[in-house]
Amino acid sequence: MVSKDLWAGVGSALAFLAGLITLAVNQVRIKLFINKITASFSSTVQITIPEYTANRFERNELFTAIEAYISDHCSDRARKLKGELGSDEQKPHLFVDDEQEIIDTFEGATLCWYAYTEQPRSSVVVQTPGDEERRFYRVAFHRSFRDKVKDSYLPHVLGEGRTVIANNRQRRLFTNNPDGETYWSHVAFQHPATFDTLAMDPMEKQAIINDLNAFRKGKHYYDKVGKAWKRGYLLFGPPGTGKSTMIAAISNHLEYDIYDLELTAVKNNIELRKLFIETKGKSIIVIEDIDCSVDFTGKRGDKKSGGESDNMKKERKQDADGTKLTLSGMLNFIDGLWSACGGERIIIFTTNHKDKLDPALIRPGRMDKHIEMSYSLRGLQGAGQQLPGHHHQRPPFLRAVHGDR
Numbered sequence: 001m002v003s004k005d006l007w008a009g010v011g012s013a014l015a016f017l018a019g020l021i022t023l024a025v026n027q028v029r030i031k032l033f034i035n036k037i038t039a040s041f042s043s044t045v046q047i048t049i050p051e052y053t054a055n056r057f058e059r060n061e062l063f064t065a066i067e068a069y070i071s072d073h074c075s076d077r078a079r080k081l082k083g084e085l086g087s088d089e090q091k092p093h094l095f096v097d098d099e100q101e102i103i104d105t106f107e108g109a110t111l112c113w114y115a116y117t118e119q120p121r122s123s124v125v126v127q128t129p130g131d132e133e134r135r136f137y138r139v140a141f142h143r144s145f146r147d148k149v150k151d152s153y154l155p156h157v158l159g160e161g162r163t164v165i166a167n168n169r170q171r172r173l174f175t176n177n178p179d180g181e182t183y184w185s186h187v188a189f190q191h192p193a194t195f196d197t198l199a200m201d202p203m204e205k206q207a208i209i210n211d212l213n214a215f216r217k218g219k220h221y222y223d224k225v226g227k228a229w230k231r232g233y234l235l236f237g238p239p240g241t242g243k244s245t246m247i248a249a250i251s252n253h254l255e256y257d258i259y260d261l262e263l264t265a266v267k268n269n270i271e272l273r274k275l276f277i278e279t280k281g282k283s284i285i286v287i288e289d290i291d292c293s294v295d296f297t298g299k300r301g302d303k304k305s306g307g308e309s310d311n312m313k314k315e316r317k318q319d320a321d322g323t324k325l326t327l328s329g330m331l332n333f334i335d336g337l338w339s340a341c342g343g344e345r346i347i348i349f350t351t352n353h354k355d356k357l358d359p360a361l362i363r364p365g366r367m368d369k370h371i372e373m374s375y376s377l378r379g380l381q382g383a384g385q386q387l388p389g390h391h392h393q394r395p396p397f398l399r400a401v402h403g404d405r
């Protein structure tokens, strides 16, 4: 009798358990079903931005810009921050740490940013950048803002982020390497010259500053007229009149890097092209004393005379086999390649003998602005007082201004 009751008890317990399991399975099914339905009607859209581009070899510029943008614009809303010494090695820079939600707003849209890291799936050591640890940014927003985010918000973040990066970074002075293996090496660029300390005619100085400002803001204009975003300056005048100082002042004003191209170390046109391709935007490419570097002074054939001079014939042959650095290689470098390499570059030639240069090299369109630096005393008195250094370091004409011996 007891065993009959016992079996009946076990039976109902099992039935109860089976009921529970069925219920649980159904609940999971229901939950999955609900999740599926919710996902298909979800009002949230997410965009993920990986740190490396699809080929894994390059850092994704959008990612870098987002990182800078969030640190600059949203760090006061973050609870976890990371600190690093800034490029000026003076004050710390704070970055927003991973795995926290950061809210941003843009033209009525609310956006939620989240940074996270994925560890590699295998333990194999891989050398490819981006394979070790993968970092991502994810932004979530209401689907009604999809177009706004794509067309306005992300370009806004990219632009702002680029500006923050440009303002934070240490500017660099690049020089080309004669061995040709690595094209450029660089050091930190720190030069005290500014337009305030540069002695020259104040009107002329202001015209140069205006020209530079217009160039910096000129992307839209250059796009509209279909021209590459570049500008050429020719600085000419006797030694010690401030040509190099002017270049430093321009770099400090625009906050551009300087590429100091030593032409005597460039073997041929092919190398010149490679060097150029390696330069980045927001930069000034300088060729000092261009009349002394390579023979760009020899006048070429007179078109009117109909014939081709020996110089031209020789140059054409050297161009064809790419064995030498030639004037036409140089002209291609200034004209043709600019467009293919993105923009925002200034090229500056300096010379003590403008009259010796081939006119083709410095015609308007190639060298848009010709600036004469001279021993003229106009405007020097004021700026001369701010010149750094002891009077023995002043150039001869400034010694006269200051009455130095």
Ligand SMILES: Nc1ncnc2c1ncn2[C@@H]1O[C@H](COP(=O)(O)OP(=O)(O)OP(=O)(O)O)[C@@H](O)[C@H]1O
Pocket: 197, 198, 199, 200, 238, 239, 240, 241, 242, 243, 244, 245, 246, 352, 373, 387, 393, 394, 395
């Ligand atoms: N116009 C100027 N304003 C301020 N400083 C000047 C000026 N001209 C010359 N100097 C000072 O004189 C020194 C030499 O000037 P800088 O090297 O710029 O001349 P440069 O024209 O480039 O000479 P070079 O043709 O020999 O290269 C620098 O220390 C610079 O500070």
